[in-house]
Amino acid sequence: MKCKHCESEIELQSAIDSAEFSWPLRQTVWCLCSRCGNGNHVRFERGIAQVVSLSGSPGYEYEVLSSTNEPTIEVRADQEYLHVWLQGKHHEVQARA
Numbered sequence: 001m002k003c004k005h006c007e008s009e010i011e012l013q014s015a016i017d018s019a020e021f022s023w024p025l026r027q028t029v030w031c032l033c034s035r036c037g038n039g040n041h042v043r044f045e046r047g048i049a050q051v052v053s054l055s056g057s058p059g060y061e062y063e064v065l066s067s068t069n070e071p072t073i074e075v076r077a078d079q080e081y082l083h084v085w086l087q088g089k090h091h092e093v094q095a096r097a
């Protein structure tokens with residue numbers, strides 16, 4: 001998947017590590033591009049990560065801009081965190097207050 005601003009490749013691990021907060025019900029995190037410093041919405045679902053453009057609040061529509069297949073991705077959402085597993089390692093991203 002690519003940054004929607006500068007089109008540089010976003011590594012999955014760095015996207016998770018740099019995620020500042022999440023919208024668990026949208027399975028989406030906010031992370032800053034390490035190259036241009038602009039933010040992207042990155043959505044996770046089982047086996048795939050996508051840079052998306054969100055629309056339709058309070059609906060859950062989104063447009064996929066680019067994606068990366070990664071079979072080890074697992075996702076679980078609760079009220080306070082979006083939990084993402086990558087290669088068996090658990091990460092949690094706090095929901096936006």
Ligand SMILES: [Zn+2]
Binds near residue numbers: 004
């Ligand atoms: Zn960028």
